[in-house]
Amino acid sequence: MLSKKMTGTLNAQVAAELYSSYLYMSMSAWLQNEGHPGAAKWMGLQAREEVFHAGKFYNYLLDRGGAVRLGAIEAPPAKWKSPLEVFEAAYAHEQKVTALIGNLMTLAKSEGDHASEIFLQWFVSEQVEEEAGTLEVVQKYKLAAGQGPGLFIIDQELGARTLSAEVKNALTGAPPAAD
Ligand code: FEO
Numbered sequence: 790m791l792s793k794k795m796t797g798t799l800n801a802q803v804a805a806e807l808y809s810s811y812l813y814m815s816m817s818a819w820l821q822n823e824g825h826p827g828a829a830k831w832m833g834l835q836a837r838e839e840v841f842h843a844g845k846f847y848n849y850l851l852d853r854g855g856a857v858r859l860g861a862i863e864a865p866p867a868k869w870k871s872p873l874e875v876f877e878a879a880y881a882h883e884q885k886v887t888a889l890i891g892n893l894m895t896l897a898k899s900e901g902d903h904a905s906e907i908f909l910q911w912f913v914s915e916q917v918e919e920e921a922g923t924l925e926v927v928q929k930y931k932l933a934a935g936q937g938p939g940l941f942i943i944d945q946e947l948g949a950r951t952l953s954a955e956v957k958n959a960l961t962g963a964p965p966a967a968d
Pocket of ligand 1: 806838839883886919
């Protein structure tokens with residue numbers, strides 16, 4: 790059985806993941822309006838991936854018989870100065886999420902909650918990818934140094950992003966692929 794503290798912290802993480810989605814939707818809209826459709830698509834898919842993350846926490850709460858208590862989600866910022874600033878903010882945000890996952894893992898260990906520890910392991914690895922993915926884009930925009938041709942190439946690259954089959958299936962309700 791989940792402790793009261795773990796239940797509350799997992800519920801808070803559902804809201805944190807949905808805030809991430811909200812933030813990335815806002816970033817996607819700004820990028821689209823500013824003429825960066827590839828980056829907008831990349832960020833839009835990232836927003837959907839965050840809904841997938843929120844769903845994982847939500848389902849885990851239900852699987853463990855925990856009460857789901859959905860909290861308020863604050864409004865995200867709506868304006869940035871450049872695509873570089875957008876991705877720098879996304880990278881900084883992912884670092885914050887990593888810290889939240891770290892706190893959850895520390896709590897699970899301190900409570901001897903082995904099931905939560907195993908569940909959270911996926912997110913520990915995922916956060917390494919989340920940080921690496923956003924940092925990679927930051928570095929590309931830094932290399933382009935605001936120059937049109939470089940920005941154009943980066944935008945085309947970012948527009949080639951697709952959702953993983955796992956995320957797509959979870960969001961569309963398709964059954965997981967057989968092993
Ligand atoms: Fe749900 Fe981007 O971490």
